[in-house]
Amino acid sequence: MISIIIVDDQRLLREGLQTLLQTEEGLEISALCANGKEALQAVQEHKPDVVLMDIKMSGMDGIDAMKRIKREYPGTVVLMLTTFAENRYIVDAMAGGADGFLLKDMSSRIIVQTIRDAMNGEVILPAPIASKLAAKLSVLSEGRADRFDERKLRESGYSFTVRERKIIELMTEGYTNKQISSSLFMSEGTVRNYISVIYNKVGTNDRIAAVAILSGLLLEDVY
Template identity: 35%
Template sequence: MNETIRVLLADDDGLVRAAIDAILRPLAGIELIAQAADGREAVTLVQRHRPDVALLDIRMPNVDGLAALREIRRLALGVDVVMLTTFGEDEYVAQALGAGASGFLLKDSAVDELAPAIRAAAAGEAFLSPKVTRQVLNQLPATSAAPRSELARIESLSPRERETLVLVSQGLSNAEIAGRLQVSEGTVKTHVYRIYGKLDCDNRVKAAMVAQRAGLLDEPPA
């Protein structure tokens, strides 16, 4: 994208806000336009500034990140939301998945992944930190098996789409998948969008959860 991505940050820890500000400030094409200390203030600032992407801490006073996410989605302002989490908050991540978050970052990995997550969200893609991917999928209950309808959708995938889905579920970006499969990034995007359609999912993280329930991630590599 050529236009500057406008970002809002909400976290009750001033040190975290300062650290993220320091990471984003020198980056071309990304501008931190507002900061909030709780979820209520975040929703107010989202309505006022209409950022492209909102970074929300999951645990915040007054209104937490999950409630703020749901309210931002309800307002339908076209703002994509990336959640900031700490290790061990798996149950919150799972709830945020269902509420429509576009991405998830562990705070201790944000330095390397923050800008890619923001750019992916602004481009309409989902970004899931590989560490978060493993956390969420490992926490799915053993009884959470795919219903027949999901198994039928998995069967409708081509061999290359299945291979792509596994790599998506491992938290790889489109560029990383392209390198692994020795194809263009545009080809990977085409595979991903076809996977969405066949699995009836609207983002990468939901597709990964379908793959997990179907046992696709337990299959030995081809």
């Protein structure tokens, strides 16, 4: 029997998944949770085989909760529940130890099969997620041309190092300093130092204003 905990801040979704999964032979739902903190408590209490973890939740989000679970209960399979629009979290989740992803609009048959495959040790990456991950890793690799519009850079007079460019790209996608540090395998302090230099170059200490300026230097429709 595969025991499962479902974590999502939308009651309709977590109860819908419960209804779907508890009718399947060999699957049982141990607990339903609305946020990461509840998930940690439930994992401690029930020691489930699998956790289906929403990414974006108030309080402790899914990625932070997943990292804690994988650190304290490394044998627990954690599959991130996501939508196609949340692709910017993919690298952070994979770097943190996630065992794979489930798109929220997947069919019930695929969801059930994905859970069984994950229990057999397979890393689960639906095709749209795998495509986004490949694109993201290509951008983060040192050898690939980045997303900057070189003409706009020349006209603006700005100049950024390779590392600054990668940080800027993540900043413009809404990454926090913590997420940037995880994605680029850097300390948060180092990220803050780089961002301070970037702020100095564009002439503002306001993140929103800086992102607006920097976004205007990027190529359109890269992805």
